[in-house]
Amino acid sequence: MNENIxxxxxxxxxxxxxxxxxxxxxxxxxxxxxxAITNVLKHLEVKFNGxxxxxxxxxxNGIKTYSDWPTIxxxxxxxxxxxxxxxIKEMFEKGELQTKLSEKNISFKSK
Amino acid sequence: MALKIEEIKNLIKESLPDAEIxxxxxxxxxxxxxxxxxxxxxxxxxxxxxHKIVYKALKGKMGNELHALALTTMEG
Numbered sequence: 001m002n003e004n005i006x007x008x009x010x011x012x013x014x015x016x017x018x019x020x021x022x023x024x025x026x027x028x029x030x031x032x033x034x035x036a037i038t039n040v041l042k043h044l045e046v047k048f049n050g051x052x053x054x055x056x057x058x059x060x061n062g063i064k065t066y067s068d069w070p071t072i073x074x075x076x077x078x079x080x081x082x083x084x085x086x087x088i089k090e091m092f093e094k095g096e097l098q099t100k101l102s103e104k105n106i107s108f109k110s111k
Numbered sequence: 112m113a114l115k116i117e118e119i120k121n122l123i124k125e126s127l128p129d130a131e132i133x134x135x136x137x138x139x140x141x142x143x144x145x146x147x148x149x150x151x152x153x154x155x156x157x158x159x160x161x162h163k164i165v166y167k168a169l170k171g172k173m174g175n176e177l178h179a180l181a182l183t184t185m186e187g
Contacts, residue, residue: 081159087159090183
């Protein structure tokens with residue numbers, strides 16, 4: 001893959017502890033799957049940055065290669081790819097996302 | 112550009128012959144599906160690895176011809 005894009009993605013991940021590559025913005029998601037993860041993060045009051053892949057086609061394709069994952073949204077916590085919509089929803093329902101946030105020292109509303 | 116339920120099942124079966132697969136067409140548009148797949152291939156793997164196995168079986172169609180496939184994977 002294009003090394004510049006790879007570097008750019010790494011820099012984005014280093015700058016943002018909780019980073020959601022999504023379609024649209026956290027305030028105006030433009031895809032139901034992106035909205036679903038946004039809602040989970042908002043519910044848990046996690047501070048996160050949304051990267052709108054619709055604004056940047058290189059990032060949109062680059063992130064799929066970076067994680068070897070074919071779809072958007074993608075959630076990263078401290079540079080670790082945690083999952084797409086199905087996995088994040090499932091982890092949230094089982095309390096595993098909350099465990100992951102604790103392990104990574106990310107503050108969130110527990111109850 | 113749509114993929115039929117049978118085509119999705121066949122692709123998954125090619126890579127995961129033991130898989131028990133149930134697929135639902137969520138919107139009736141052959142574009143938004145939900146699939147539950149049970150296979151021995153998932154044993155001991157993380158969810159991310161399990162979903163990647165399914166995506167690989169779909170040979171690049173996920174995110175292209177196949178717009179939306181909600182996945183639930185289970186160890187068989």
